[in-house]
Amino acid sequence: MEASLKKPPSPAIATSRKTGKWKKMKQQKILYLMILPAFLCTLVFAYGPMFGLYMAFTNYSPGGGSFFGSFFHSEFVGAQWFRYFFENGDFYKIMRNTLAQSLLSLLIGFPAPIVLALLINEVGGGLFKRFVQTVSYLPHFISWVIAANIIVTLLSSQGAINELLMALHLVDKPIQFLQNGHAFWGIIALSNTWKDMGFNAIIYLAAIAGINPELYEAARVDGASRWRQMWNVTLPSLKPTIVILSILAVGNVLNAGFDQQYLLQNTTVLEYSDVIDTYTYRYGLQNGMFSYGAAVGLFKSVIAFILVVAVNAWSRKVNQQSLY
Amino acid sequence: MAFVYAFLILVFLVTFYPFWNILVLSLNSADDAVRGGLYLWPRSFSLQSYQEILKDQEILGGIKVTLLRTAIGAPLTVLVISLLAFALSKKDLVGNKLISLFFIFTMYFGGGLIPYYMILKSVHLIDTFAVYIFPNLMNVFFVIIVRSFMQELPAEVEESAKIDGANDFQIYVRVVLPICVPVLVTIGLFSAINQWNAWFDSYVFTYKSELKTLQAVLVKILNQYQTQEFTSASGQLADSAKRMSVSSETIRMAATMVATLPIVLVYPFLQRYFVKGMTLGAVKS
Numbered sequence: 001m002e003a004s005l006k007k008p009p010s011p012a013i014a015t016s017r018k019t020g021k022w023k024k025m026k027q028q029k030i031l032y033l034m035i036l037p038a039f040l041c042t043l044v045f046a047y048g049p050m051f052g053l054y055m056a057f058t059n060y061s062p063g064g065g066s067f068f069g070s071f072f073h074s075e076f077v078g079a080q081w082f083r084y085f086f087e088n089g090d091f092y093k094i095m096r097n098t099l100a101q102s103l104l105s106l107l108i109g110f111p112a113p114i115v116l117a118l119l120i121n122e123v124g125g126g127l128f129k130r131f132v133q134t135v136s137y138l139p140h141f142i143s144w145v146i147a148a149n150i151i152v153t154l155l156s157s158q159g160a161i162n163e164l165l166m167a168l169h170l171v172d173k174p175i176q177f178l179q180n181g182h183a184f185w186g187i188i189a190l191s192n193t194w195k196d197m198g199f200n201a202i203i204y205l206a207a208i209a210g211i212n213p214e215l216y217e218a219a220r221v222d223g224a225s226r227w228r229q230m231w232n233v234t235l236p237s238l239k240p241t242i243v244i245l246s247i248l249a250v251g252n253v254l255n256a257g258f259d260q261q262y263l264l265q266n267t268t269v270l271e272y273s274d275v276i277d278t279y280t281y282r283y284g285l286q287n288g289m290f291s292y293g294a295a296v297g298l299f300k301s302v303i304a305f306i307l308v309v310a311v312n313a314w315s316r317k318v319n320q321q322s323l324y
Numbered sequence: 325m326a327f328v329y330a331f332l333i334l335v336f337l338v339t340f341y342p343f344w345n346i347l348v349l350s351l352n353s354a355d356d357a358v359r360g361g362l363y364l365w366p367r368s369f370s371l372q373s374y375q376e377i378l379k380d381q382e383i384l385g386g387i388k389v390t391l392l393r394t395a396i397g398a399p400l401t402v403l404v405i406s407l408l409a410f411a412l413s414k415k416d417l418v419g420n421k422l423i424s425l426f427f428i429f430t431m432y433f434g435g436g437l438i439p440y441y442m443i444l445k446s447v448h449l450i451d452t453f454a455v456y457i458f459p460n461l462m463n464v465f466f467v468i469i470v471r472s473f474m475q476e477l478p479a480e481v482e483e484s485a486k487i488d489g490a491n492d493f494q495i496y497v498r499v500v501l502p503i504c505v506p507v508l509v510t511i512g513l514f515s516a517i518n519q520w521n522a523w524f525d526s527y528v529f530t531y532k533s534e535l536k537t538l539q540a541v542l543v544k545i546l547n548q549y550q551t552q553e554f555t556s557a558s559g560q561l562a563d564s565a566k567r568m569s570v571s572s573e574t575i576r577m578a579a580t581m582v583a584t585l586p587i588v589l590v591y592p593f594l595q596r597y598f599v600k601g602m603t604l605g606a607v608k609s
Contacts, residue, residue: 028414033493038461039426041461046434050435052439119332142583145523149542160345284441294438301434
């Protein structure tokens with residue numbers, strides 16, 4: 001039975017289907033024209049760099065006519081730049097910083113919006129709720145440049161945080177937060193959380209709004225307090241959302257970011273602030289080691305891609321949930 | 325319950341106070357700000373920093389470029405994305421799956437910064453205004469949002485137009501676009517905010533000072549401030565120099581306020597749209 005289904009259709013039907021397809025495509029030519037602008041943009045600005053990754057395997061030197069012309073003229077060196085990255089000692093430091101910063105951000109930043117959504121849900125639908133929500137979204141919409149300006153001001157030796165600590169007699173002289181390498185990971189994690197906590201809570205609030213009210217009624221009949229309802233009804237109902245978002249987060253673990261690190265770092269904390277993206281920028285563009293920068297970037301893209309696909313496959317198997 | 329309110333008030337203060345603090349600093353006179361200790365209210369109120377900004381050619385030029393890239397970039401992005409989303413919303417489009425895959429793959433794999441820079445160079449976008457526009461025309465996530473909106477429209481609407489002899493483009497312009505205004509406003513505002521906030525492309529891909537955006541100018545001011553703060557912390561800076569560097573802080577704060585204000589003004593309008601859009605996007609993806 002199954003075999004007969006898989007049998008290819010007879011040649012006559014196949015040709016008529018083919019011409020039918022052509023006829024249809026001709027009718028749809030306006031639709032294809034509508035796709036064209038987006039297609040060209042994606043081809044040039046997304047696929048162009050993918051093919052340009054070839055330069056990671058060459059000793060690229062600029063000049064020599066067009067981009068593609070010049071890198072096919074460049075000397076092919078195979079995996080030399082990758083070996084250089086793994087062997088020169090920076091690899092360990094960069095990976096440590098990238099993973100530490102993004103895992104710490106995850107540890108603080110992932111539960112924060114869940115807690116916020118649960119608590120916002122507790123205060124009902126009043127003005128207070130809307131006020132807190134509106135204000136907590138705001139940091140998400142400002143650029144990291146503005147955020148960095150604010151953070152640097154608050155943390156400077158004369159900034160509000162140092163003044164507060166001094167007024168409370170917790171410290172007797174200002175702490176140089178941003179000159180302290182050990183504090184840098186924490187500053188990144190906390191500022192990430194500050195920026196996105198409110199906005200990320202929206203998804204959880206939407207999921208909470210979709211919970212069947214009868215579940216709460218049943219819990220109340222059983223004598224559950226508000227806290228118990230939150231623990232036994234709301235939180236389990238949020239599980240699918242939490243799982244999906246944690247998959248996304250794990251897939252993104254190598255994207256520790258660029259903006260925060262680049263804008264908040266200085267030479268004293270470089271040992272702890274440098275992540276894959278800032279490293280690529282510094283060596284690849286600022287120091288002009290194009291092929292090396294491309295190789296480090298390719299390393300990141302490949303690992304990130306494998307992570308997303310693997311985590312997704314795992315989740316489909318374990319939770320019957322996947323992103324695609 | 326008291327704990328819940330206490331926690332939420334804390335969240336409110338933590339998100340709100342930083343903005344309040346820059347407002348206070350920007351509205352204080354520069355000489356007085358050097359003394360520090362400004363938390364809740366300007367001690368000697370002054371609009372001088374804002375006046376200084378209006379005289380600063382670099383900041384003024386930055387504002388102009390930023391306004392221009394936002395005004396040109398956002399509508400064009402909406403156009404390109406809505407065209408694509410309309411075509412992909414047709415399930416009977418031959419090759420729909422393959423074309424969708426072509427776009428979606430770019431969400432998961434990319435070439436990285438260096439090859440991207442090389443591509444921009446080879447298509448002669450480095451150091452041009454166009455580098456703010458063309459690379460930002462596409463956004464796969466926005467396409468998914470708009471396409472799901474279009475797919476939910478009742479089929480009858482388009483069919484009646486088809487019977488009247490309208491072709492696909494006419495249906496897109498006259499029938500679908502007007503119905504899609506809410507979702508188009510949403511992605512329009514999102515891409516406007518992206519354009520307004522972008523700094524990296526200006527900072528790295530342009531060299532001419534007349535092409536620098538407000539955010540790129542702000543990065544420069546921030547870098548100067550960081551260096552000053554760093555050297556003064558290690559005690560290498562004379563007192564008068566220190567005084568000057570800190571007094572420039574009010575100008576830095578005023579510039580930050582100017583870059584923040586449009587966002588603060590526009591996003592209450594955006595809010596009711598994006599809550600819907602995010603929920604929809606979360607469900608669909």
